Amino acid sequence: MTRTGKCLCGAVTFTAEPFGTSQACHCDMCRTWGGGPYMAVPCETASFEGPVQRYRSSDFAERGFCGTCGTHLFFHMLGGERHGIPIGIFDDQSDLPFKGEIYIDEKPDFYAFEGERKCLTGAEFEARFR
Amino acid sequence: MKQTGQCLCGAVRFSFRQPTKNLQVCHCGQCRRWTGGGPLFGVRVEDVEILGEDQIGRFQASEHGERCFCKICGTTLFWRMQGKSVAYLCPGVLDDDGGMTVTEEIFVDCRASWMPPWEGASQSTEANEIAKLEAFLADQGRNQ
Numbered sequence: 001m002t003r004t005g006k007c008l009c010g011a012v013t014f015t016a017e018p019f020g021t022s023q024a025c026h027c028d029m030c031r032t033w034g035g036g037p038y039m040a041v042p043c044e045t046a047s048f049e050g051p052v053q054r055y056r057s058s059d060f061a062e063r064g065f066c067g068t069c070g071t072h073l074f075f076h077m078l079g080g081e082r083h084g085i086p087i088g089i090f091d092d093q094s095d096l097p098f099k100g101e102i103y104i105d106e107k108p109d110f111y112a113f114e115g116e117r118k119c120l121t122g123a124e125f126e127a128r129f130r
Numbered sequence: 131m132k133q134t135g136q137c138l139c140g141a142v143r144f145s146f147r148q149p150t151k152n153l154q155v156c157h158c159g160q161c162r163r164w165t166g167g168g169p170l171f172g173v174r175v176e177d178v179e180i181l182g183e184d185q186i187g188r189f190q191a192s193e194h195g196e197r198c199f200c201k202i203c204g205t206t207l208f209w210r211m212q213g214k215s216v217a218y219l220c221p222g223v224l225d226d227d228g229g230m231t232v233t234e235e236i237f238v239d240c241r242a243s244w245m246p247p248w249e250g251a252s253q254s255t256e257a258n259e260i261a262k263l264e265a266f267l268a269d270q271g272r273n274q
Contacts, residue, residue, distance in 0.1 A: 007163070009191075024167075031221075032137070032138045033204065034222060035171045035220025035222040035223070036170070036220075036222070038166070039167025063204060064204075069187075069199075070164065070189060071166070072166045085166075088162045088166040089166055098244050111171075
């Protein structure tokens, strides 16, 4: 089902269709980018309007943010349609179950989530793409 | 001795005094939307010197505070009261983020379901934080 969302200042709005479940990424790049884990749900057919800035953070992916307020908007693997969109910018954040954690081997000790869920190390996660 | 840090792309670099390795965690609705999930982690730093100041985007989400990010890569950098040298720097930009401990949680009534309280950290509600802010702003007004 298509959902709507916006950044903190409202300059960027989007529609996107989440599928699957939300997951947290603890990798060093995500935590450098946001100061903590990147909490996102994979989405099909994401469409953004407004002052979206893109940063090519590796040779295979880009990260999007609002040029006005800096809210993080997406992680996007180049060449595909799918976007990993932070759950916190959806207007309706219900029914986006948080089921996984990746790059668990890069998580610092100063935080941990409530409950247990499937956790993958960086090597285990990357093996899925080989 | 001053500590150092930088954003993901390196366009913004910092040096600062970091009195402690204590982290503040903010669960407020603005922080949770800004970071995309939240909470916002911040370490209190002083005497911040910035290289690449013109690459910093500043968003005034309220009358008293500003949220700062790198305009090139979008790294969430810090939150501070406008015009103050004290800032809460996101731990991701620190060159040395080892040994950090969460000691203070604010806006705890806006906490996400997946984020349990930190054992031993002080707990402050939204109402308490707003009362503290109003007292601070009133005090500033008297001193002007």
